[in-house]
Amino acid sequence: MSNAAPLRRNLVTPLTVVLAALTLIAFYFVALRFIYGLGAVTNLNQGYPWGIWVVIDIFIGTALGCGGFAMAILVYVFNGTVYHPLMRPALLGGVFGYTLGGLALIVDLGRYWQVYNFLLPWHWQPNSIMFEVGLCMLAYTAVVWIEFAPAILERLGWIRLKRLIERWMFVFIALGILLPLMHQSSFGTVLLAMSTKLSPLWLTVWLPLLFVVSAILMGYSVVMLEAAVVTQSFDLPSEHQLLSRLSRVVGWLTVAWLVVRWADLIGRGAADLAFAGDLKATMFWIENVLFAGGALVFLTPSGRASRRASFLAAAALLAAGALYRIDAFLVGVTPVGNWGYFPSVAEIMVTVGIISFEILLYLVVIKTFPVLESASRSGTAHA
Amino acid sequence: MSEVDRRDFLTGAALAGATAVAPSEASAIARPPRERLPQAVGMLYDSALCIGCKACVSACKAANDMPPEVPANLTGWNENTWDTAEDLSGRTLNVIKVYRNGAAQQKDHEIDGFAFVKRHCLHCVDPSCVSVCPVAAMRKDPVTGVVSYDPDACIGCRYCVYACPFGVPQYDFNNPFGKIAKCQFCNHLQKQGKIPACCDVCPTGASLFGKVADLSQEIERRLTAAPGSAYAFPRGRLGDDRPPNQATVPTYVKAVYGEHEVGGTQVRYLAGIPFAKLGLPTLPSQSPASLSEGVQHAVYQWLIAPLVAFAGLVWLVHRRTARNHHDDAPNTERGRP
Numbered sequence: 133m134s135n136a137a138p139l140r141r142n143l144v145t146p147l148t149v150v151l152a153a154l155t156l157i158a159f160y161f162v163a164l165r166f167i168y169g170l171g172a173v174t175n176l177n178q179g180y181p182w183g184i185w186v187v188i189d190i191f192i193g194t195a196l197g198c199g200g201f202a203m204a205i206l207v208y209v210f211n212g213t214v215y216h217p218l219m220r221p222a223l224l225g226g227v228f229g230y231t232l233g234g235l236a237l238i239v240d241l242g243r244y245w246q247v248y249n250f251l252l253p254w255h256w257q258p259n260s261i262m263f264e265v266g267l268c269m270l271a272y273t274a275v276v277w278i279e280f281a282p283a284i285l286e287r288l289g290w291i292r293l294k295r296l297i298e299r300w301m302f303v304f305i306a307l308g309i310l311l312p313l314m315h316q317s318s319f320g321t322v323l324l325a326m327s328t329k330l331s332p333l334w335l336t337v338w339l340p341l342l343f344v345v346s347a348i349l350m351g352y353s354v355v356m357l358e359a360a361v362v363t364q365s366f367d368l369p370s371e372h373q374l375l376s377r378l379s380r381v382v383g384w385l386t387v388a389w390l391v392v393r394w395a396d397l398i399g400r401g402a403a404d405l406a407f408a409g410d411l412k413a414t415m416f417w418i419e420n421v422l423f424a425g426g427a428l429v430f431l432t433p434s435g436r437a438s439r440r441a442s443f444l445a446a447a448a449l450l451a452a453g454a455l456y457r458i459d460a461f462l463v464g465v466t467p468v469g470n471w472g473y474f475p476s477v478a479e480i481m482v483t484v485g486i487i488s489f490e491i492l493l494y495l496v497v498i499k500t501f502p503v504l505e506s507a508s509r510s511g512t513a514h515a
Numbered sequence: 516m517s518e519v520d521r522r523d524f525l526t527g528a529a530l531a532g533a534t535a536v537a538p539s540e541a542s543a544i545a546r547p548p549r550e551r552l553p554q555a556v557g558m559l560y561d562s563a564l565c566i567g568c569k570a571c572v573s574a575c576k577a578a579n580d581m582p583p584e585v586p587a588n589l590t591g592w593n594e595n596t597w598d599t600a601e602d603l604s605g606r607t608l609n610v611i612k613v614y615r616n617g618a619a620q621q622k623d624h625e626i627d628g629f630a631f632v633k634r635h636c637l638h639c640v641d642p643s644c645v646s647v648c649p650v651a652a653m654r655k656d657p658v659t660g661v662v663s664y665d666p667d668a669c670i671g672c673r674y675c676v677y678a679c680p681f682g683v684p685q686y687d688f689n690n691p692f693g694k695i696a697k698c699q700f701c702n703h704l705q706k707q708g709k710i711p712a713c714c715d716v717c718p719t720g721a722s723l724f725g726k727v728a729d730l731s732q733e734i735e736r737r738l739t740a741a742p743g744s745a746y747a748f749p750r751g752r753l754g755d756d757r758p759p760n761q762a763t764v765p766t767y768v769k770a771v772y773g774e775h776e777v778g779g780t781q782v783r784y785l786a787g788i789p790f791a792k793l794g795l796p797t798l799p800s801q802s803p804a805s806l807s808e809g810v811q812h813a814v815y816q817w818l819i820a821p822l823v824a825f826a827g828l829v830w831l832v833h834r835r836t837a838r839n840h841h842d843d844a845p846n847t848e849r850g851r852p
Contacts, residue, residue: 171688178604178685181673208832242671242686242693246650249668255650259808262674263649264815302836306828314821317814324807325647328680328777328798337544337810468682468796469602 136220136283137508139366139499151492158485161478162239170242173478179471180462187461188483189236191319192454193490194269195347197229199358200276201312202351206381208305215378217371217505221362222355223280224503228490230273236486261321264314272311278304287501317344323460331464332402333416338392339460345389350453352382353426356446360439362498368506376436379445383430386423386449393420415459422452545809548778548802549641555660556700557638557727557781558714559734562793563623563765564748565631565721567611571713573598575609575635578701578712582606602634605687608698609635609713614792623765623787630786632793633713633722635698636683637773637780638662639802644675644684644697646804652695653684656702660727660781663702666694680777680798710752717750720760725753727781734771734783740764778802 165173176183199222206212207219238244249255250266257263278297285294297304320343323330336342356378359371397403406413429435429445436442462473475483498504576583576598583598584606593599600607612634617627624630642662644653652668653675655661664684675684675695687693701711709715714724723730733753740746747759765787772784776798784790791797814820 167691169689169691169693170686171690171693174688176688178676178682181676181686208835209828211835213835242673242695243666243669244671246667247670249650249670255668257648257651258815259646259804259811260649260674261807261811262647262672264811266649302833303829305832305836306825309828309832310821310825313824318811321807321810322674324810325643325674325678325803327803327806328796329677337806340810340814465677468680469794 135217135505135508136502137504138287138502139368139504139507141366141499143496143499148492148495151488151495154481154488155485155492158482158489161482161485164478165239165482170240173476175473175476175479177471177473179467179469180465180473182461183473184458184475184479184483185236185240187458188454189240189486190233191457191461192350193229193233193236193486195229195316195350195453195457196354196450197226197233197276198312198316198347198351199223199355200226200279200351201308201316202348203355204305204309205348206378209309214374218355218359218374218378220280220283220503220505221358221498222351223276224283224494224497225354225358225490226276227280228493230269230276232486232490234269234273236482239482261318261325265318265322268311268315268318272308272315275304275307275311279308283501283503312347313344316347317341319343319347319457320460326465329465329467330460331405331412331466332400333397333405333412334460334464336396336400338396342389342393342456345385345392346453346456349382349386349389349449352378352385353446353450353453356382357443357450358494360443360446362504363506366507368504370439371506372439372442376442379430379436379442382446382449383427386427386430390420390423390427412459412464415455415463419452419455419459422448422455426452544813545801545805546812548805551640551727551779551781552658552660553728554658555640555727555781556705557660557725557730557783558700558711559723559725559730559753559783559785560633561721561723561737561748562630562632562784562786562788563767564719564760564762565611565633566719567613567631568718569611570716570718571633571722572600572607572609572611574712574716575698576607578704579608581608581696603683603685603696605685605689605693605696607685608696609633612794614788614794625788625792628788630788630793631721632784632786632795634683634794635713635782636662636700637681637776637782638700639777639780641778641802641804643678643680643777643803646808647674647678649674659700659705661700661702661705662697663699664695664697669695671695678803680796680803682796715751718760719762720748720750723749723753724751727783729753730783734785737764737785738767738769738771742766775800778805 161173170176174183203215203219203222207215238247241247281297282294317340320339323339327335356375359375362368363370406416426445426449429441435445583595584600584604585593585595586599586601589599600610603610612632614630614632616625619627619629621628622630638661642653642655645655645662649672650668650670652665654663656663671686673686676686684695684697686695704711710724714722730753742764744764746764747761749759751757767785767787768789772790772795773780773782778801784795786793
């Protein structure tokens with residue numbers, strides 16, 4: 133048995149009611165999309181055929197779900213067993229990040245009723261990066277559910293099935309590291325096929341590396357933010373000591389990311405575009421400042437020691453990774469012809485709704501299934 | 516700007532595009548460029564011959580069963596009787612656009628002049644849309660090189676729309692069951708031995724159908740002929756016995772659009788003003804697909820790298836969890852530090 137326990141608290145709170153309401157609003161707009169088409173509810177156009185439903189719901193949403201993957205690298209590859217209490221909550225984020233990312237994909241696909249063609253071998257097109265990304269994401273969604281399954285089976289009392297899965301868990305843990313390495317890097321390769329449209333500030337053959345490492349950074353940031361918020365708002369024993377050890381690792385990884393990015397940019401002779409003073413350059417600098425700011429806090433002892441500074445630094449890194457994706461897929465792209473894009477209210481509400489739904493499900497599950505170890509330690513006080 | 520200056524400018528712009536990715540790095544990892552198919556069919560669109568009659572647009576709609584299109588600001592006087600498409604869309608595969616400058620008095624003049632341009636699929640030698648499509652809905656014919664679209668395969672991800680360097684494939688956003696629209700070079704007519712509708716109806720031979728190899732020779736003849744001299748411009752299909760359009764040789768920009776752009780295209784353009792002024796994007800000679808596929812294949816060839824990584828990870832994770840095989844937590848005995 134693990135040391136985790138359900139957090140026995142009320143399911144209906146002001147927060148969960150608001151989250152549920154936002155989710156319902158999103159469902160309303162999704163219904164409109166299916167009845168009237170993408171054009172009726174989105175600002176998508178021929179110059180920007182992908183909007184925030186792709187870039188935020190899928191590319192950023194799954195990166196937010198990379199906590200389980202990022203923690204698994206630390207725990208199993210670098211033998212960071214002390215971090216193990218953070219595994220289950222991180223995997224839970226992955227379960228919802230990927231499952232809802234998959235649902236968002238169906239909403240966005242223009243010919244969703246034929247999506248099964250993806251699985252028919254005579255349609256396979258192995259040169260397509262999207263093909264690799266699609267199959268890999270589908271496989272990982274299944275793997276992350278299996279990785280999280282012990283928590284569900286433990287609650288249901290299906291101990292024999294739990295034991296069976298756990299005997300083979302090392303295979304799924306290995307897959308759970310390999311598959312996100314593959315598709316999170318391929319999200320960057322997706323952009324290489326659009327090389328004539330993408331600004332040199334983002335276009336580089338190192339895009340796959342920059343994408344996968346920033347996804348790992350976002351995964352760690354989510355784990356830190358989630359732990360801080362949950363322990364604070366449910367009055368649980370703080371995990372800050374453990375988190376501050378993690379933040380050192382994250383700080384150095386961010387520095388490595390920035391070094392690769394800037395060395396490549398200068399090596400290609402494209403750094404002068406950063407001083408062009410246009411929207412692309414401005415957004416590029418905001419990204420870099422957020423990355424550097426987060427790293428700076430995590431690399432100074434006083435920054436790591438302060439809960440508030442650490443929280444802000446994790447939030448900054450999360451925003452940096454999200455912005456990097458928005459810029460690479462939307463701001464950095466110059467289409468053929470005079471097209472512009474800013475998401476419609478419906479697009480924003482669907483995206484907000486999907487994120488709300490994720491948080492709502494997360495809250496429900498940590499209150500009903502054994503996810504948090506800190507909950508078991510505080511169990512007697514709140515029983 | 517003199518003719519030569521202008522050409523230098525165009526070359527410079529093309530080079531700037533090509534250096535977007537460091538050339539040494541990019542060519543080291545890119546897969547080899549694709550060769551043009553020997554029997555490839557194509558089109559020469561000669562902007563200087565085009566009179567902007569739009570017979571090609573109308574014939575295209577009829578041949579492909581596409582509805583007329585009326586922009587919102589014209590519905591007041593045009594109640595769906597005239598097709599007045601302004602650009603490619605989910606319902607328009609082929610469109611004539613106009614360049615205008617100043618007084619717009621002289622045809623094929625950059626200053627105070629005007630010029631026409633026809634936009635549709637250029638049928639790339641190494642098409643991005645074919646490379647990016649996850650379900651092979653976009654295919655390039657292995658003989659003719661025509662790039663066609665299969666709506667029954669398509670899942671509507673619109674990666675082709677985003678990836679096309681020319682902005683050609685168009686998803687019909689206004690239809691809940693929309694599909695991708697793009698010129699398929701009237702494949703259905705070609706199968707009956709006919710030629711694409713736009714080339715068939717063009718009164719001046721501005722749109723000329725033929726084998727790409729033959730069209731290249733025709734392009735060379737036009738570019739080397741003395742401007743102002745008499746010339747018999749073929750119409751319909753190059754080599755057919757239709758009466759030609761007897762006219763004089765215009766002053767061309769001494770370049771061919773589509774010869775080198777993104778690895779070459781089967782549709783080629785000649786024009787009297789720079790191509791960029793006509794709205795044709797300035798592009799490098801390397802195809803985006805050769806770079807993205809090169810990177811993808813470097814990592815995924817025969818799945819060797821992922822399989823080796825998987826084996827290594829299984830071994831590593833098994834070793835870490837071996838002492839505690841019954842649980843997902845290797846440290847439950849020790850608890851928290």
